Amino acid sequence: MQHPIPAFGLGTFRLQGQTVIDSVRNGLELGYRLIDTAQIYGNEADVGQAIADSGVARQSLFITTKIWTENLGADKLIPSLKDSLAKLRTEQVNLALIHWPSPGGAVPVAEFMGALAEAKTQGLTQHIGVSNFNIDLLQQAIAAVGAAAIASHQIELHPYLQNRKVTAFTQSQGIHTTSYMTLAYGKALADPVVAQIAQARQATPAQVILAWAMQLGYAVIPSSTRRENLEGNLLAQQLRLTDAEMAQIAALDRNERLVDPQGLAPAWD
Template identity: 45%
Template sequence: MIPNFGMGTFRLSGSSLTELVEQALEIGYQHIDTAQAYENEADVGKALSRSADRKIFITTKVWHEKLAYQDVLDSLRESCDRLQRDTLDLALIHWPSPNQEVPLQETLDALTEARERGLIRNFGLSNFTIKLMKQALQHVGAENILTNQIEVHPFMQNSKVTKACADLGVKVTAYLPLAKGAVVENKTLQRIAEEHNASPAQVAIAWELRKGFISIPSTTKESHLKDNFEAQKLKLSEEDMAEIKELDENDRIIDPSFAPDWD
């Protein structure tokens, strides 16, 4: 089972990331999320090698240029090497193949093979629309799709997709939970935070966890690592949840040219 809280590593790299991951593990993090496209798997791997005695859930993502059958297998072997792991806990299709250049079924078959070979224990999706998610489930079954990792934060609540995930039995992993820091400036989140003796960032994370999502905030500061971790203890009221629901503006931050047609 995937831990419901972890450390994201998007836009982080180098020795500073290695140190942050080490600090996160000391704090008690048990889930680290990375990706081939982040070009930081080796930096994460250095930290993991120094904590070999700890049980840590590792997620990586296969880049959309590596979705052909053999490319999936080869790239995941390379990811294992960089992360200094014989087996990775979870591999996601980072983005659907642009214009379906590589059939989704081919990529899913490759991930199934990767699991059979012991390269990965689980696989799943990232940035998948409802239509594409249903296609994936039709091919391999919901029991084989561990999660769909999508952008979710108070200003982009992605309600259609999160509801579809719940209906289809697919866990939501919410990336960019702090909206690149925008949650800190929001008056509603500031007020709720003050009432709970917390920070707006902690409120945003607690909101995701309360909704049953997996939250993977990233940060460049050790103090924020600790604050984010402590957000797991924050209990929001129904009134808090209702107020945060009203903040949704469908404000998507991550929308590259190769993204699918969003729901």
């Protein structure tokens, strides 16, 4: 069964103004159909403009946004999502995620998951999910709304941080994984193992890493400001790695976390 979330999308983290408009425009022209943004990125209105200007039919697109921690209270979550929808110029996103768990547990998981489920009931989002959760928080989210309601868990996942404990847990619950930072901020592109596979397969290092993640069943959302990179990344969907190549990349795991904001990050597994 095909998962409702496309396996390949375009991330917009750190992209602002004309930069994000150009990136999304180029991506849509090249055939990207999943666009991933977030309230805290401060670019939802620019993403909305790029989508509106593209002429691509809304029903062909899969738009993801993420609720920021300040908006997790039951009284704030839905109004904040409506604000995101206005900026994105759409009546519904395809996926709304809790971006980070509530710092210090200020808002209980059951409260914000309940509000997010209500947003889905109201038709503001087609699917709901979470991001940057540990197993304990995931269990609380499941207790609140049921595993079947959680369409995806988005986490940092790349050759140097393969997050096997968490992904094994979510997989056991039937929860899909979206990998962000799949190229490890570009660090993994210079890895000799990756370079060797890329050379052997006449592919780019980025294509090899993205293909690896997708072959494990994860969705990927790489971002780029360069059209040629956006185009090259798309070709990862046609690359199939051998078991030996997959094992070589599996061996690169060193639990190297690149995103660990103090006061925001949970106690990682």
